[in-house]
Amino acid sequence: MPQQISNSSESTRDMQFLHWVRISRSNFRTLGWRRFVKGGRLSDVGRLPRYVALYLLGASCIWAPISGYLATAPVKYTSHASLILPGSGASASVNLANIGQASSYANSAFANGSISPTETYKRLLSADRILDAAAKAVEADRDAFGKPRVQLVDQTSLIHIELQAASPADAQQYGDALVAAFFAEIDALRADEITTREASNTGAIEDYTRAIQATRAEIKQLQSQSGLISVAQYQEQVAANDRAKQELRKQESELARQSERVAALQVALNLPSDAAAATLKLYADAQYLSLLEDVSVGAAKLAQADATYGSRHPIYVNAQNDYEGARSVALRRAAQVTGLEVEQLGGLDRAPEGQRAQLLSELVREDALRAGLEEHVATQRAQVRLETLRLSNLAPIAAELEDRQRDFAVAEAVFASAIARSESKKTDVYASYPLIQVLENPSLPTRPSSPNKKISIAAGIVASLMLLMGLVLAWIRNPLISKLLKDQKEAAV
CATH class of the missing domain: 3.30.1890 (Bacterial polysaccharide co-polymerase-like)
Known part of the structure; x- marks a missing residue:
């Protein structure tokens, strides 16, 4: 019985001890986390070793890579x-x-x-x-x-x-x-x-x-076919043909005037121009003039015999025969000189002396001028007709040649412009x-640009100061947090 009582008391103590341990552990855990978060008092010097250790650890983490970089980084020089x-x-x-x-x-x-x-x-x-x-x-x-x-x-x-x-x-x-x-x-x-x-x-x-x-x-083919070198040549030929037509009209007018002059002389002399020419030619022959004198002598004797004797009288018959013989010889000579038939000699002028001879000469001269002018007009008229026909046939060829020459000028201008642009682009x-x-120019550096010791050391110093500042803030965090909580409570009330 007593043994049972002792066993129950021991178990009770064990349970109490375990409960105390659990409560102590819970209180320690709550106080530890609270101390870690809020920190301790500012006058608690016992915390200083921990902060010094943290600073040394952080500083070593900062300066170790900086020192390694400065010790191992290759030297570099920068040219600008x-x-x-x-x-x-x-x-x-x-x-x-x-x-x-x-x-x-x-x-x-x-x-x-x-x-x-x-x-x-x-x-x-x-x-x-x-x-x-x-x-x-x-x-x-x-x-x-x-x-x-x-x-x-x-x-x-x-x-x-x-x-x-x-x-x-x-x-x-x-x-x-x-x-x-x-x-x-x-x-x-x-x-x-x-x-x-x-x-x-x-x-x-x-x-x-x-x-x-x-x-x-x-263009060459057209030129070879037509004989035209250029449109200007065709235009010049047209202009020349127009001038020829104008000249032909003038010559025709002159021919009409000359024909009227010859006709007036023929009326005045009552003799055609060919007969006047033959008369002048005939009376310029000495032999004919001599024969003509014989005819005149025979005619005088025949007239005297006719006045004295009858037509059957031997003197009259002899005079008549002499006259007819002289006249026949004169006509043959006249035909020989003029080239006319004997029957055509009846139209010859019988009085070529004096002013009538001058008129005959003028008639012959004016008729010769008329004949020459008529031949010239005929020739010129034929030439103008042929030239007009030729130019009419050349008109479409000249128009086509003008088009081809215009195309050639445009193509040549475009070609020259293209060459000019091509040559000018070489300068652009x-x-x-x-x-x-x-x-x-690229500079010759006098000092290395990497690694930069000044920047590295300055960066290390700045990092160390920032670490020290962080630890100082951690040291004074309890008053700061308490003040913030107090201000929050007062604000809530």
Whole structure:
């Protein structure tokens, strides 16, 4: 019985002890977290070792990588260079005699607000082919050459370039190689642009050349068929034919006037012009005049015998026979001289002496002029008729020739203009890639740019001060939190 009582008392104590342990652990946990969050009193110096340990640990975490960086980072030197884009454009105009005008104009690099040439050149400076060419120029490894840092200066047309190397001389050499490779690439791009334009222009010029040759061949064919060299020649021939027509009308008027003059003389003499010519010709023959005297003597004797004797008287018959014989001989001579038949000699003038002889001469002269003028008018009329017919046939050919010559002139003008534009474009090398100049050559650095000990140490000092400030705030957090809670309660009441 007593043993049972002792066992129950022991179990009760054990349970009480366990309950006390649980309560103590709970109170310790609550007080620990509360102390961790709110902190202790400002005068509690017992917390100082913990804060010193935290500061040393944090400082070691700050200064260890800084010291490692300063001890292991390779030394780098930076070379600086600057490029500038002039802002003004350029224009040129050339007048080509008998061809036309050729002009070229290069806009300012900043005339187009949607395209920035500085951004274009910035990207080009970092292009792989330029970096490869620069590295190859200095016989350096591509990875060792690195990549330049390109900056655009605001409100200016400047491009600032930075390039790093292991030594000052290498940095400057890398900068020179990069600038040279950049300008070589710019020149290559400009040359490629000009070549591409020339290729397109060459095709157009070849088409223009073929068009000119085809038009020229058509013109030559028309010229060979018609005999016309140009439309001006046809116009000159038309003008000459018009002048010939005017001259023909004048000659016809002169012929009519001359014919009237001859007719008036024929009426006045009662003798045709051919008879007057034969009369003059006949009375210019001495033998005929001699025979004519014999006829006159015979006629006188016959008249005397007729007055004295009868028609059967032997003297009369002899006188008549003498007269007829002389007259027959004179007529034969007249026919021989004039070329007329004996029957046609009856119309000859029998009185060519004195004023009548002058009229006969004038009639013959005027008739000769009339005959010559008539022949001239007939010839000229035939020529005008043939020339008019020929020009009528040439009219459509001349019109076609004019069209072909106009086409040829247009094609030649277009061809000359295309050549002028092609030649002027060769001078416009800054159209797509504006002019850029070296404002500052790559510099020779005097001190390393990396690692920067001053910046690293300053960063470590700032980080250490920030850590110290954080620990100070942690030291005084209990008064601050209590004050905040008090202010919150007062605000709630």
